[in-house]
Amino acid sequence: MIAFKLAYKNLLGAGLRTWLNVSVLSLAFVLIIFYNAMIDGWNRQGRNDTQNWEIAQGQYWHPEYDKYDVYTINDAHQALINPIQKHVDAGRMVPELLQQASIYPQGRMQSIILRGIPSEQSVLKLPTHLLKSDSEELIALIGKRMAKASKLKLNDTVLLRWRDKNGTFDAAEMRIGGIFNCDVAEIDNGQIYISYALMQNMMGLSNEATLLVDKLGMGEQFSDWDFKSPSFLLKELDELINSERISGMVMQLILLLIALLAIFDTQILAIFRRKKEIGTYIALGLTRQQVVRVFTIEGGMHSVLAALLGAVYGIPLFMWIDSVGINFGSADMGITIAERVYPYYSLQLVLITIVVVVVSSTIVSFIPARKIARMKPTDALKGKM
Amino acid sequence: MDNAIIQLNGLTKRFPVGSGYFTALSDIDLSFSKGEFAGLVGPSGSGKTTLLNIIGSLDVPSVGEATVLNHSIAGLNQKQAANLRNHHIGFIFQTYNLLPVYTVYENVEFALLLQKMSATERRKAVMQALEWVGLTDKEKSRPSMLSGGECQRVAIARSMVKKPEIVLADEPTANLDSKNSHHILQTMQKLNDELGVTFIFSTHDEKVMQYLKRKISLADGRVVADELAILSQ
Numbered sequence: 001m002i003a004f005k006l007a008y009k010n011l012l013g014a015g016l017r018t019w020l021n022v023s024v025l026s027l028a029f030v031l032i033i034f035y036n037a038m039i040d041g042w043n044r045q046g047r048n049d050t051q052n053w054e055i056a057q058g059q060y061w062h063p064e065y066d067k068y069d070v071y072t073i074n075d076a077h078q079a080l081i082n083p084i085q086k087h088v089d090a091g092r093m094v095p096e097l098l099q100q101a102s103i104y105p106q107g108r109m110q111s112i113i114l115r116g117i118p119s120e121q122s123v124l125k126l127p128t129h130l131l132k133s134d135s136e137e138l139i140a141l142i143g144k145r146m147a148k149a150s151k152l153k154l155n156d157t158v159l160l161r162w163r164d165k166n167g168t169f170d171a172a173e174m175r176i177g178g179i180f181n182c183d184v185a186e187i188d189n190g191q192i193y194i195s196y197a198l199m200q201n202m203m204g205l206s207n208e209a210t211l212l213v214d215k216l217g218m219g220e221q222f223s224d225w226d227f228k229s230p231s232f233l234l235k236e237l238d239e240l241i242n243s244e245r246i247s248g249m250v251m252q253l254i255l256l257l258i259a260l261l262a263i264f265d266t267q268i269l270a271i272f273r274r275k276k277e278i279g280t281y282i283a284l285g286l287t288r289q290q291v292v293r294v295f296t297i298e299g300g301m302h303s304v305l306a307a308l309l310g311a312v313y314g315i316p317l318f319m320w321i322d323s324v325g326i327n328f329g330s331a332d333m334g335i336t337i338a339e340r341v342y343p344y345y346s347l348q349l350v351l352i353t354i355v356v357v358v359v360s361s362t363i364v365s366f367i368p369a370r371k372i373a374r375m376k377p378t379d380a381l382k383g384k385m
Numbered sequence: 386m387d388n389a390i391i392q393l394n395g396l397t398k399r400f401p402v403g404s405g406y407f408t409a410l411s412d413i414d415l416s417f418s419k420g421e422f423a424g425l426v427g428p429s430g431s432g433k434t435t436l437l438n439i440i441g442s443l444d445v446p447s448v449g450e451a452t453v454l455n456h457s458i459a460g461l462n463q464k465q466a467a468n469l470r471n472h473h474i475g476f477i478f479q480t481y482n483l484l485p486v487y488t489v490y491e492n493v494e495f496a497l498l499l500q501k502m503s504a505t506e507r508r509k510a511v512m513q514a515l516e517w518v519g520l521t522d523k524e525k526s527r528p529s530m531l532s533g534g535e536c537q538r539v540a541i542a543r544s545m546v547k548k549p550e551i552v553l554a555d556e557p558t559a560n561l562d563s564k565n566s567h568h569i570l571q572t573m574q575k576l577n578d579e580l581g582v583t584f585i586f587s588t589h590d591e592k593v594m595q596y597l598k599r600k601i602s603l604a605d606g607r608v609v610a611d612e613l614a615i616l617s618q
Contacts, residue, residue: 002498013486280482283443284543285471285499287463377443378435381478 003290007298011305014270018302021266025259025306025357030314032252032353037318037343038326039248043241045338047234049183052125055233056094057217060084060225062210065098073098073113074163077208084212084222092216094121095209097199101162103174103192105150112146112192114162116199123215126187130178131195138198139177143188147179154179160192165204172202183338256357259306260364267299267368278372279380288377292369299365303358318345389416390550390583391440396449398435398606409435411606413449417585419550422577424586424593427603433587436603437553440585441474442466454550471499475544475582479556481536483528483543489515490524493542500547514546518572534565541569545576554586558593570596 011018051057065076077097080088087093097116102109117124119131126141133139138160142152152158154176161171174194182188200206212225219227231238271278281291325340396413399406410432417423425433438444439451442458443466451458454473461469470476475496483492493514497507515521518538528536537557544552554573558566574596577584586593594600594614602610 005498009491010486276480276482277484280478280484282467283441283470283476283478283482284496285467287467289463290467378438381443381482 003293003297004301006294007301010294011298011301014266017266018305021259021262021302022305022309024262025302025361026310026314028252028255028259029306029310029353029357030317031255032357033310033314033345033350034318034321034343035248035252036245036349036353037345038341039241039245040346040349041342041344042244042337043237044344045183045341046237046241047230049338050186050234050237051230053182053184054124054187054213055228055230056123056213056215058214058219058230059228059233060093060212060214060222061228063224063226065210070100070113073100073210077205077210078224079206079208080212081222081224083220084225085207088118088212091122092214092218094118094123094213094215095196096211096213097196097203097205097208098210099162099199099203101160101192103150104159104161105152105156110150112190114160114199115191115193116196116203117193118196123213125182126193127178127180128193131193133177133195138172138174138194140174141178141180141193142176143191144179144181145185145188146191147176149189152176152179162202164202170202256360260360263299263302263361264364264368266302267295267365270298271295271368271371275375275380275383278375279377279382282377283381288373288375292366292372295369295372296362296366299369300358300362302365303354303361306357307354318343388418390419390454391415391417391585392450392452393436393440394450394452396436396439396446396451398432398439398444399447409606410439410446413606413608415601415608415611417551417583419583420577420581421599422574422584422597423599423601424588424597425601425603426588426594426597428589430605431603432606433603434555435606437555437585437587440551441476441553442469471496472547473550475547475549475552477537477540477544477552477554477557479559481528481533481540481560483536483539485528487527488524489520489526489528489531489539492528492539493546496543496547510546510548511542514542517545517576518542532565533561534568537561537565537569538572541572541576545580545582548580549582551583551585554584556588556590557586558588558590563592566590566592 062076062078064072066072080095084093088095094117099114101112101114103112117126117128119128121128128141130141131139147153156176157173158176159171160174161169163169200208217230221227278291281294282288321343322345325342327340328337393413393415396410397408398410399408413436425436427433435444439446439458440453442453442461445459453469456465456469484495487495490511493511494507497510512521515524518541520535520538520542523531523535528539531539557569561569570593573584576582586597588594597614600612600614601608
């Protein structure tokens with residue numbers, strides 16, 4: 001307790017030097033928390049968007065289906081067995097039928113994945129109600145990225161060509177009935193959505209599907225359907241975010257090292273300049289280990305003051321950013337990221353950051369303070385090392 | 386001496402210098418009784434400060450025995466030596482060695498923080514020590530706001546606050562003018578008379594010598610004279 005009291009007094013007594021170190025360290029605190037909160041915010045938004053727009057609580061895949069291999073798509077479809085049909089009818093599952101096809105916007109061929117999805121589904125946020133049609137008209141739904149890439153606008157018509165189950169080519173004019181705005185690039189780039197019922201007719205694949213979206217994540221096992229959990233389906237996003245986190249850590253580490261270097265420098269200087277004071281402490285009855293403790297706590301306390309100072313300006317700043325978010329623009333980066341990302345500050349993040357900074361600043365304070373343990377009190381009193 | 390609180394027998398202190406040794410103290414035999422007001426006098430390099438450091442358990446003898454308040458200095462570990470200094474020995478330095486970020490009150494209180502004493506008891510002891518040296522009105526001042534004489538009086542209060550048996554004063558007047566020197570020496574003399582604290586000075590200041598009741602002359606690390614003084618004050 002005495003060591004804390006002495007360290008606190010000495011630290012505040014050092015005036016401007018202390019506050020310079022504390023300011024730099026508090027900046028490190030705030031930036032580390034902010035950066036990680038942004039990554040966590042992106043992660044949460046990305047996961048939520050992916051679940052809301054694409055995977056819900058999991059998917060059942062045809063055993064042949066591999067979303068990274070387009071050559072698997074043509075044969076990856078099978079009939080819905082009875083128990084599955086019941087879930088579909090009850091709105092707990094959404095079947096999707098996928099096939100390769102081509103469109104010809106402005107006379108140029110473009111390969112796409114044609115996705116048949118029930119227009120009445122409400123599990124995914126896709127505005128599939130726009131696919132409903134009273135006539136024979138073929139209505140398509142596309143994302144903003146697809147619209148941009150193919151230069152298609154709302155109500156434009158475009159020629160669609162596909163092959164049915166027998167390999168026979170067929171083609172029809174298709175009208176763009178809706179363009180949705182979604183942050184999940186994967187369900188947008190190169191994808192065209194049409195009515196599930198219509199697509200079954202076009203392909204001659206009555207009551208068949210490539211995958212099933214699971215609303216509730218029951219994880220029920222069905223023969224010939226492989227359940228893919230959200231953690232499996234979000235693995236790519238997790239890996240992307242982790243790689244971003246790691247590259248961000250390099251910058252955070254550099255920032256933290258600069259702050260720690262300032263503390264280390266102050267400690268070295270303090271031990272060099274305050275030898276008489278060290279000698280006096282020993283003469284007054286402190287052991288050398290106690291003096292080492294005082295100096296170590298003094299250095300470590302920089303981080304405690306930095307946390308407090310960081311809280312003074314960081315909390316209002318964080319609250320403001322939390323309310324307005326950070327605009328990443330509408331540029332398509334091909335990854336799942338919202339136009340406006342809202343940071344997510346967790347208690348865990350704040351506590352881990354505090355522990356990391358306090359422990360590292362205590363360690364860098366201890367390293368030079370160890371010299372005191374080897375110091376002769378008589379030399380210290382004379383101001384000699 | 387039977388009632389000796391400090392006993393030095395055949396004490397020698399050597400410091401390594403290059404490949405050899407420098408002998409700072411050689412074969413010292415001395416003893417000090419409770420309540421003495423003694424001075425180690427001699428020129429620079431005669432071994433005065435080294436002897437004070439050994440008595441104060443800040444250093445250990447190379448040869449011989451130093452016993453302070455029945456503790457063999459060479460046999461003390463760091464913690465025991467620190468405990469001896471904290472409870473029984475007060476130090477006064479030539480350059481005052483006050484802690485600059487603390488107030489006068491906190492500087493004096495410092496020694497008591499290491500002892501298990503309540504805040505009320507500490508306050509009472511600190512104010513009493515400041516009263517001894519006439520600085521009760523300066524308790525909130527920092528050392529940088531005080532004169533040299535006042536700083537040394539704070540140092541005296543700091544050394545006396547724990548009511549030690551021994552106070553070791555290393556050239557306490559070296560940085561003071563004549564008036565302040567007499568002032569602090571009279572203060573220490575008064576504390577010696579009233580509280581029976583043993584004071585041992587190292588000095589070559591004639592003003593200090595006027596106050597000493599016992600004068601031990603050192604030259605080249607040896608005791609060349611040990612005499613009771615005839616006080617002029």
